[in-house]
Amino acid sequence: MGDLRAERIRGFRQRNIRGPRSALTDYLASQNISARQIRANHEARLRAAAAAAASDQAAASSSTAQNVESTEAPEVPEAVEDDEDDAESSVATGTRQAATRKRKSAAAAAEKIKKSKSSKPRKSRRNASDDESDEDALERSAGPVPGQLENCEECHKRFTVTAYSRAGPEGGLLCPQCSMKLTKEENAARSASRKGKQKATAVPIRRERRKIQSLILDGQIGVKTLMTLCVETLANNIHLADDLGDLPLPAIDRISRQLSKRRLMGPITLEFFLRPQTQDVMIYDGGRLGSTDYMRIFQICSTLKTLKLRNAIQFKDEVMEYLIGRHIALDTFYISGANLLTEECWEKYLKTKGQSLRSLRVYFTDRYFGNRTVESLPSYCPSLKRLKICHNQAVNDEGLEHIAQLRELEHLGLRLVSQTQTTPYVNIAQKLGGQLRTLSIRDIPQVDDRLLDAIHDHCTRLVKLRITNSEVMTDAGFARLFMGWKNKPLQFIDLELCRYINPVNPRVNEHMIGFCSAGFRALMKHSGKHLKKLNIHGCRHISGEAFEDVFAAGKVYPELLDLEVSFCEEVTDLIVGLIFKSCPNLKKLNVFGCMKVKDVRVPRGKILVGVPNAVGMIIEGTED
Amino acid sequence: MATKNISPHKFVTLVSSDGYEFVVLREATLVSPAIKGMLDPKSQFSEARTGRCVFEEINGMVLEKVVEYFHYWYKNREREDVPDMEIPVELCLELLMAADYLGLDSKNTRSFVS
Structure with a gap:
């Protein structure tokens, strides 16, 4: 190949006079393609073909033994190369080689046969003299065209x-x-x-570091558990498995999660999770499953009780009809992404199978599962204990009114796309307050303090409370909620983004709108003892003094495991240090966007996430 | 450790269903809440007195791997960058059962480490 290029360069040098070059010529030149060479090659081929034809004639006339056997065999060119020493071999050698190309032409000339022989680049390179003609050189380079x-x-x-x-x-x-x-x-x-x-070892180490960081982000630090190791090995080799056997439910669930994470949950892998006696089917990524696959679940698992499907796009009316037709009475139904199920079909399902339902969670629907469906819930599903409607575009205030009629409801989670008002929520709190254990309401910018007061007055058994994205609730409202509340200390509180929004002057909050210092103090006083998880992401008007008071030396929050204070601007190094001291069991502290956190000593076993420095997203403590 | 004062043995014996015996560092086995419970001197189980745990559900091959895991855990428990232990594919499912039985799950281990 090197020779070839040298020839090309020589070819260029000979062209002394050149006109303006077209873009095409430039492009071809940049790709090492020259029209001149193509033409030369073409001529060389023609000549070779002519020679071949001539040799055919010669072969026919001379009829030597070697010629006869060589005409068909494709390996012949190599055989010729092997005896490369006799470069000045006879005409017959050349003819043999040319003959294999099986090209026919009329003309014949002995000297051209010699030239065609030189199209074997290596052989001619050995013998070529320096002063060979350009034509010879071009022809030689033409070997493999x-x-x-x-x-x-x-x-x-x-x-x-x-x-x-x-x-x-x-x-x-x-x-x-x-x-x-x-x-x-x-x-x-x-x-x-x-x-x-x-060097060979250096590369894996670097990759290792990235992998470790990624694992930490997944919550995996230090030694993996044997369960995790096994599940990962299994997911890597799932194509070898033909049955999972009698594994316990937690292990099955882990495998299902791992397979879904690796996008391996298809029609074939689904089979592993379906057995006649199976009561729980959990599929975390049903994106690759078709309607028939979902029907197979109901065909095989006749005693199904719990069904959890995420990304179940193909869970359509026909699948639901099939489920309605089977003797399966689900008590837990979790479905996400099935927005092809029509309102009529939901109604029909709830009418026939709703009696047994204790938990219904529906995520990501657009046109269906609307007010009418919610309206039918109280009559069709009298024993419903848990209801979650998230990312729903059809339910609005009108539908919410009916949720208050669910007599047995203990866990309620709502995340509606449409803007909702305060009254229906107040109604829910009044009617169900005495029994609710979970109240989670997200994205309610227009809901105001009246809801907080209603919760204060009526909810007495709450364990988990979530109110996010409220733009009008006030600090005084939050403080009233937590002060003197009859409810036991909560374990989970999420008040993410309950804050005052003013793009012109974001830091001035005269009327103390949002979750601020007073509310925070009251919250920690009420629930701090048993709080496991607290999220006050974006509650930016909580003052530094409030943080310092709440986490002051001597105060202990023994059960707090996970604290999220991202975008609380007043959080400083000192406060982070105080938090670590007063929360002995804390595992994770999120401080994204807390720009005053610069250099903190993190105790061993604790993770600080989101420090704005070069050390990384996550710092795991090494200090003892 | 407190257990050392009461039980003089630094090592415990784990016995598989087919009679293979593995002598393992006591501290290394404590990663398993199940074994920890068995060996707890307060529990009055015979295992706690004799330092000998018999597993009728786990055969020798699987128990060998489990013991290997105990050592792997013990060796790496203070480290951050831990290379994954090799799990033989053919033992994977049985090992998964054993891991579940011995409570070598994320929740349990996490609480132990802390």
């Missing part, structure tokens, strides 16, 4: 020669597969010899 078909030297397969075709060790050309193999081998050999052991 781009676009021409050639047999691979390694595997003898026929392939199309391109500008990238590589020469093999024997001088012939290699097909793309073989040349790729050769390149790989060469690279491997080169890196092994040049870099030695040191």
